[in-house]
Amino acid sequence: xxxxxxxxxxxxxxxxxxxxxxxxxxxxxxxxxxxxxxxxxxxxxxxxxxxxxxxxxxxxxxxxxxxxxxxxxxxxxxxxxxxxxxxxxxxxxxxxxxxxxxxxxxxxxxxxxxxxxxxxxxxxxxxxxxxxxxxxxx
Numbered sequence: 001x002x003x004x005x006x007x008x009x010x011x012x013x014x015x016x017x018x019x020x021x022x023x024x025x026x027x028x029x030x031x032x033x034x035x036x037x038x039x040x041x042x043x044x045x046x047x048x049x050x051x052x053x054x055x056x057x058x059x060x061x062x063x064x065x066x067x068x069x070x071x072x073x074x075x076x077x078x079x080x081x082x083x084x085x086x087x088x089x090x091x092x093x094x095x096x097x098x099x100x101x102x103x104x105x106x107x108x109x110x111x112x113x114x115x116x117x118x119x120x121x122x123x124x125x126x127x128x129x130x131x132x133x134x135x136x137x138x
Contacts, residue, residue, distance in 0.1 A: 048128045058121035062114035066107065073106015074099055 077098040085094025 046131070048132065051124050051128045055121040055124045058117045058124070062117035062121070065117065066110040066114050069106040069110025069113065070103055071106070073102040073104070073109070075102070076106070077102020 077100070078095060080102065081095035081098030085091050085098065
């Protein structure tokens with residue numbers, strides 16, 4: 001059975017054929033195996049601008065995550081200083097000490113997470129450059 005996607009007889013179509021191997025094959029629909037014929041006209045076109053936007057967003061997330069982790073570290077450090085302070089130091093000195101420790105630890109955790117995001121962005125940009133350099137030039 002042949003099922004056309006558009007009525008104008010364009011090259012975009014797929015074939016449905018009954019198959020007893022539907023339990024084995026990965027692409028099945030109600031007892032039919034779907035076989036796609038890919039045509040150049042109907043394929044999604046490559047757009048490097050989308051990958052550039054993705055890399056830009058990853059960099060924004062990376063910079064934001066450093067601030068968020070630093071703020072969370074300062075907050076947790078402040079709470080720790082409030083509840084743990086007063087044993088050997090004055091209360092305000094303990095607060096400042098724990099806030100500084102929390103801020104530094106939060107910054108370190110945030111920087112490590114940001115590194116992973118920046119690495120993903122750089123990998124994406126590298127893939128764009130590879131495609132750009134290997135594309136057939138007219």
